[in-house]
Amino acid sequence: QENKRVGIPTMAFLVSNALMLSTPLKALAETCEADNSVFNMNMPLLLAVALIGATVGGLLARQRRGELERMNEQLRQINTALRRQAKIESYAPTLSYAPVGGRIPETEVIVDPKKQELISRLKSGKNFLRNQELEKAFLEFKTALELAQNLKDPIEEKKAARGLGASLQRQGKYREAIKYHSMVLAISEREGEDSGNTEAYGAIADCYTELGDLERAGKFYDKYISGLETD
Numbered sequence: 001q002e003n004k005r006v007g008i009p010t011m012a013f014l015v016s017n018a019l020m021l022s023t024p025l026k027a028l029a030e031t032c033e034a035d036n037s038v039f040n041m042n043m044p045l046l047l048a049v050a051l052i053g054a055t056v057g058g059l060l061a062r063q064r065r066g067e068l069e070r071m072n073e074q075l076r077q078i079n080t081a082l083r084r085q086a087k088i089e090s091y092a093p094t095l096s097y098a099p100v101g102g103r104i105p106e107t108e109v110i111v112d113p114k115k116q117e118l119i120s121r122l123k124s125g126k127n128f129l130r131n132q133e134l135e136k137a138f139l140e141f142k143t144a145l146e147l148a149q150n151l152k153d154p155i156e157e158k159k160a161a162r163g164l165g166a167s168l169q170r171q172g173k174y175r176e177a178i179k180y181h182s183m184v185l186a187i188s189e190r191e192g193e194d195s196g197n198t199e200a201y202g203a204i205a206d207c208y209t210e211l212g213d214l215e216r217a218g219k220f221y222d223k224y225i226s227g228l229e230t231d
Contacts (some may be wrong), residue, residue, distance in 0.1 A: 067214040074221040078202075078228065118147040118156055125163045129170075138167040154191045158184050162196060165203055174207040181207070198227030 125140035141163035148157035165180035184200040205220035 064214075067218060070218055071209075071214060071221065074218060074225060077225045078221070112151075114147055114151060115153075118144055118151065118153070121147065122156065122159055122163065125160075125167075129163065129167055132170070134167045134171050138164060141167060154187050155195070158187050158196050161187070162199065162203075165200075169203065169207060172210075174210050178204055178207045198224060198230075201227055 121140045121144035125137045125144060128134070128137035128140060141160050145157060145160035145164060148154075148160050161180045161183040165177045165184070168174075168180065169177035181200045181203045184196050188194045188197050201220050201224040205217045205224055208214070208217035208220065
């Protein structure tokens with residue numbers, strides 16, 4: 001009987017503890033089930049977003065690879081055209097591709113002082129550019145451009161614009177350089193002649209390459225290659 005008396009309270013104690021412990025566990029289980037149900041509802045959406053991201057990333061990677069392959073082919077064509085041009089010039093070293101009236105004979109005397117200053121500024125700018133004094137070169141070409149515009153001399157205007165583009169390009173100011181290289185093309189269109197256009201196309205393409213805009217670079221490399229083959 002004593003054992004039975006002791007057993008009944010003990011059993012009651014165990015049962016009550018079991019009930020107390022089971023209640024929070026059950027509540028926790030319900031919470032987990034609720035969270036899992038929400039997660040399961042969001043799973044298709046999360047998978048869709050992940051798949052879209054992977055697809056877009058793959059397309060961009062393929063596009064980038066395609067642009068690089070196209071540019072490599074363009075550079076191969078450029079090298080071929082340059083070798084062909086070098087071969088032609090080796091047979092005709094005195095051949096000049098400068099536009100008519102663009103080269104001033106050494107015997108010609110320049111009377112106009114503004115014209116003299118223009119030629120002097122261009123020469124000075126070229127020397128500074130050759131010596132990598134780029135800011136000084138920019139200032140000389142800038143003054144030359146203003147003088148050429150005042151004199152309405154499109155040939156010298158192109159030279160000044162090309163010099164400005166080159167000085168900025170070597171400083172890593174590619175967007176500003178594109179502005180002046182494009183000015184060469186604008187002058188050609190205005191005057192109805194295309195001297196200097198091939199160099200401008202190549203310079204603009206190089207600038208866009210440095211900026212990482214391979215699509216635009218490719219378009220100007222196409223024009224550059226076409227100009228080399230025509231020349």
